[in-house]
């Protein structure tokens with residue numbers, strides 16, 4: 001469902017993503033790990049069509065993000081790292097607006113908004129203005145907009161960042177559940193999330209994949225510790 005083929009991104013002289021190739025099938029949750037500046041967000045922005053690649057391509061359900069961006073984008077739900085929200089809107093108002101933009105109308109739109117609110121546990125704040133929400137609820141509102149059109153593919157950039165332990169647990173469970181019927185790529189710095197939610201994980205360093213395997217395989221490679229493996233295969237400081 002997600003096929004990344006030789007994807008590269010150059011910012012001036014800096015190679016942020018270096019001929020990256022991987023795929024995510026339906027029913028797979030792929031954890032995207034790597035130190036700060038490894039190229040995770042840049043990859044996700046290219047795969048979702050927000051940033052043009054310098055070379056290579058990504059296919060979403062068979063549609064090239066370079067040659068068929070509209071078809072590809074219809075199939076993707078994207079939670080960016082710093083997701084934009086309209087602060088004056090209520091949660092429901094914002095989701096209705098996003099549903100409009102996605103082309104949903106009438107009962108389909110009403111059902112989609114209700115389903116997203118329920119899935120992301122937003123019922124208690126559904127009619128509250130976004131600027132009065134706590135960070136966790138704002139984050140879940142962003143996640144809800146990514147789910148509105150029930151996409152086959154989800155790309156989530158640090159979906160549990162800034163959440164409290166209870167909310168982290170809920171979102172991990174949600175990712176795991178959604179992953180049964182979708183293809184999910186999500187980045188995280190929290191290595192225990194790999195065991196909690198992923199069926200597979202890749203570790204990237206300086207724009208290249210340095211490890212790829214199931215959580216059990218990676219933990220075995222790290223002689224019982226994913227942290228040890230991560231420290232062994234990644235560079236201490238890759239950010240510009």
Ligand SMILES: Nc1ncnc2c1ncn2[C@@H]1O[C@H](COP(=O)(O)OP(=O)(O)OP(=O)(O)O)[C@@H](O)[C@H]1O
Nearest residue numbers: 011016035036037038039040041042043238239240
């Ligand atoms: N628009 C840009 N212009 C120039 N350099 C950029 C731009 N966006 C990203 N970079 C550089 O590309 C590299 C990869 O950045 P990216 O944000 O993809 O890393 P990341 O793995 O997501 O990091 P983090 O874990 O800190 O979010 C970094 O060196 C960053 O400084």
